[in-house]
Amino acid sequence: MTTLTPQRADIAGAVRALAPQLLSLSHDLHDHPELAWREHRSSAVLASTLERAGLAVSRGAHGLPTAFVAHAGTRGPLVVLCCEYDALPGLGHGCGHNVIASAAAGAGAVLAPLAARRGGRVVVLGTPAEEGGGGKIELLARGAFDGAAAALLAHPGPNDQVRATFRAAASWRVAFRGRAAHAAMAPEQGRNALDAALLAYDALRAARPTLAFGDQVTAVLTEGGRAPNVVPDRALLRVMTRAAEARRLPALAAVVRRAADAGALATGCSVAVRPDGPTYREVRSDPWLASRAEVHLRSLGRHPLPPRESDVLTAGSTDLGNVSHLVPALHPKLGIGAVPQHSAEFARAAVSPAGDRAVLDGAALLAHLTLDIWNRT
Template structure:
């Protein structure tokens, strides 16, 4: 069994982790800015994935690409210890908004934390694994990787996401990402409307039903969507339309209940207009995020040591982050998914101003602080005999 460092040695490890990140500071910031300049969408992050992987190769990691059949996923490994730590990098962007969710920062933080942990892997008995995880915004890359066994044997996992404020034990909502297609019959909208079956009207009926449903949603349930395809011309009765909708809830169980009620609204559109409809899952369902309490406490101590003041633990449950496929991982593996606060002038994620802020000086500082704190949290777990045993035992079960 790996020897557990004494208190003084643990402090020394923390200082070394910070020194490694500081040594790579310029390269980490350059990587963050480079990804930001070249945004790529879900499952098409070829340049971004390669850039992140190459940064790890340069740091001495062994990289395996095309993990579990996903050509923009990879795993980079260093060390041979029995405590396998997974650090997750995201790098997909948003349509039209680029890196308005700060995945450029997430990737750079992951590289920095990975390089720091690799420096102390031998003495802490670590195998450090940095995963390139595609398609978080839509597509559920981590869900696919989890289901296909990419994370089998990991003792713990974590990543750091930018946000308006520092939140350690961040929570998220479960998510269903749906496409609803309606099929009707074309006809001349003026000369022979009676011969048509209007798929555009089906969309309208469905959205009215969903709007009325909102009064009766459970606390924490949400639904929101867009008309992705509404027809071709005003003088043609639309025969093919599509809705894209997100359903969210505080848990997968609550999401299942919302799904049943929303599906009835989708069906109502088809029934009222004589159209057929089909519901398709665009992404696998995302579970709610459940951070590991001990890892969250270790990260809190580390990030406070960087001079930051995260929101109080009792406020975290009410500070929801939307949804993430990291939620599915957190149900299976002890996980950490804090947010690192950046100065975005009041903007929040998925706004253009937040995208601009993700390459600001405060974002660059966030890359450094996030990398150091994430590495320190995992190093603290490795150095704590009880927690180490818990994590290693859980990975083997």
């Protein structure tokens, strides 16, 4: 049997006492998925929960309607615990953000009564729109992380990882304009924007084997005409480029540009390539926070995987990356089952017994890390 230090026993007891509330919060968020920037119900539920737990809450914080700030403590090092709560189109909580939000809220509730006594400050920050909108990048620009000693969150994943790898990412809208015409009676008078987009898509596919280790280009066609008897005059490709480091993204932007031009040139259409949201930077994991998280995860009975060079090949991206370049940060993952993120299976896992355990372990982990930072001399 593991012997608990007084601090470890305190946290474990506090999380256990809150467990019914935290799990019902997690399931409630999961049952009401909301897309980026529209998380009105989710942010309201979280804000009220934190207020009831004794934190001072400001809703619509930093001018963002679905952000919030919940804080406790008046002096000492400031730790920002990030809640994410946006869902994915068609997949609900296929990234398990209900777990992230409930773990951070749980840690905030555990820490609030300790803050004054321990000489520390904690902010539970409601960060909207992680899935593409870059809510944390906006919040960073508006000062939400100013003066923070650390920024933390706990994300569910297929495995336990302390230093999870995340790539830098940039998103693009590639809009083709052609000329509409009757598809049967006068196709020669048309300029087919759908054909332009499909050629560009093929050009991106052809470029893939030439990309450097860890670089990636993915695309979807979201507009390509409305009727088969009309030559489509508009088509839209949405493209994401990813790389191990943000400094490689301009080279990938050139790949997108060349593919777009190829499609336009071949069909006589025009094309405009525009950014589709902010650029996400790769995550820098703070080594000291990582070493502390390793200890805590092991004491929770977890077995975090060591980082490998090949992790970059399967890495996603997060807006915490931008924060991590300015504030010491950590984005550990807690395993909830060997299913891919952004899938219906992952959404189910996020409310399974393993998902529930990740909520409670995540709350304990974030509380322990915060106490470590408060106690650090």
